Amino acid sequence: MVAEVINGKELSTKLKEEMKQEVDLLRKQNLVPHLTVVLVGNNPASRSYVNGKKRASEEVGISSEIIELPETVSEEELLDVIDKLNNEDAVHGILVQLPLPKQITVAHIIEAIDPRKDVDGFHPINIGKMMTGQDTLLPCTPYGILTMLHSKNISIEGKHAVVIGRSNIVGKPVGQLLLNENATVTYCHSRTKNLKELTKQADILVVAVGRPNVINEEYIKSGAVVIDVGINRLEDGTLTGDVDFQSAMKKASYITPVPRGVGPMTITSLLHNTIKAAKGLIK
Ligand SMILES: NC(=O)C1=CN([C@@H]2O[C@H](COP(=O)(O)OP(=O)(O)OC[C@H]3O[C@@H](n4cnc5c(N)ncnc54)[C@H](OP(=O)(O)O)[C@@H]3O)[C@@H](O)[C@H]2O)C=CC1
Ligand SMILES: Nc1nc(=O)c2c([nH]1)NC[C@@H]1CN(c3ccc(C(=O)N[C@@H](CCC(=O)O)C(=O)O)cc3)C=[N+]21
Numbered sequence: 001m002v003a004e005v006i007n008g009k010e011l012s013t014k015l016k017e018e019m020k021q022e023v024d025l026l027r028k029q030n031l032v033p034h035l036t037v038v039l040v041g042n043n044p045a046s047r048s049y050v051n052g053k054k055r056a057s058e059e060v061g062i063s064s065e066i067i068e069l070p071e072t073v074s075e076e077e078l079l080d081v082i083d084k085l086n087n088e089d090a091v092h093g094i095l096v097q098l099p100l101p102k103q104i105t106v107a108h109i110i111e112a113i114d115p116r117k118d119v120d121g122f123h124p125i126n127i128g129k130m131m132t133g134q135d136t137l138l139p140c141t142p143y144g145i146l147t148m149l150h151s152k153n154i155s156i157e158g159k160h161a162v163v164i165g166r167s168n169i170v171g172k173p174v175g176q177l178l179l180n181e182n183a184t185v186t187y188c189h190s191r192t193k194n195l196k197e198l199t200k201q202a203d204i205l206v207v208a209v210g211r212p213n214v215i216n217e218e219y220i221k222s223g224a225v226v227i228d229v230g231i232n233r234l235e236d237g238t239l240t241g242d243v244d245f246q247s248a249m250k251k252a253s254y255i256t257p258v259p260r261g262v263g264p265m266t267i268t269s270l271l272h273n274t275i276k277a278a279k280g281l282i283k
Helices: 007-030 044-060 075-086 106-114 124-131 140-151 171-180 195-200 244-251 262-278
Strands: 034-040 063-069 092-098 160-164 185-187 206-207 224-227
Touching: 007 044, 007 140, 007 262, 034 044, 034 262, 044 063, 044 124, 044 262, 075 092, 075 106, 092 262, 124 171, 140 160, 140 171, 140 262, 160 171, 160 195, 160 262, 171 185, 185 195, 185 244
Parallel strands: 034 063, 034 092, 160 185, 160 206, 206 224
Antiparallel strands: none
């Protein structure tokens, strides 16, 4: 078997065109969706992601701004910035780029964001709504992954989904969304003892570890769908995922590449959430 590649970049281009039409209509009604991204410090990767979010927003007609704060900013100062944005009617979406410097407790920041403006879908209220199957702003990477599966009509119900990684932003919520669509979900992590035995049972394998080549054909059941979330920058500057792509291609039915896979879909989900927040659909 040779896997079909799910091109996240192409899908994202198509979805952005659809969103642009919707934003054009909203603008005619004098509603200009607006996203504010807060960037703390000078991490080059964060800066590049944030610029990517701004560029994508412009492509669909979402107005966006980046608020830059120094690496030394205190938690109190950052909370002040969030408070102002919460109270600014023209701001529909607020995203605080992670990671944050160590003097700041991430949970305090996420909890300070108005859940109706939490376009990352990280606020405990939004996570709780997701867990109970209510309509809300969903975490961007997991929602992007579900959109990729739906785009290929890959059935989820009754399938065994194995998720490697249990972070609050990727692993846990992607498992929850798959469960909501009636998959049987297994979570693996750094303390999992028999990783290969578990991954070989997966009909859908989601890999979100952050280390190159943790998965190859030996870990994959023939015909499985393999979703590679990892973004690893190699010494020569190239990007690679967590999955040995050439090897996995031989066993999988579908596979997502890195780059041009899950990454662009994360940004597409962010735009989707910003439009949803602007329309006031989140109570
Ligand atoms: N494409 C995209 O849009 C996005 C990509 N990413 C990328 O996805 C990757 C994961 O991100 P994130 O979830 O934030 O990372 P974290 O570092 O928060 O989580 C990594 C997870 O992998 C688990 N893990 C580590 N080593 C192993 C191992 N040897 N075997 C099994 N599990 C292991 C950890 O286990 P434990 O919990 O026990 O420590 C942890 O749960 C990164 O490469 C990141 O850059 C992230 C966000 C968006
Ligand atoms: N509050 C917050 N929300 C996030 O959503 C968030 C975050 N913090 N911190 C970091 C991670 C990482 N992340 C990515 C988004 C897009 C690509 C992406 O578009 N990648 C392109 C390549 C881009 C390149 O070439 O650098 C691709 O995979 O094709 C990657 C990674 C969002 N994150």
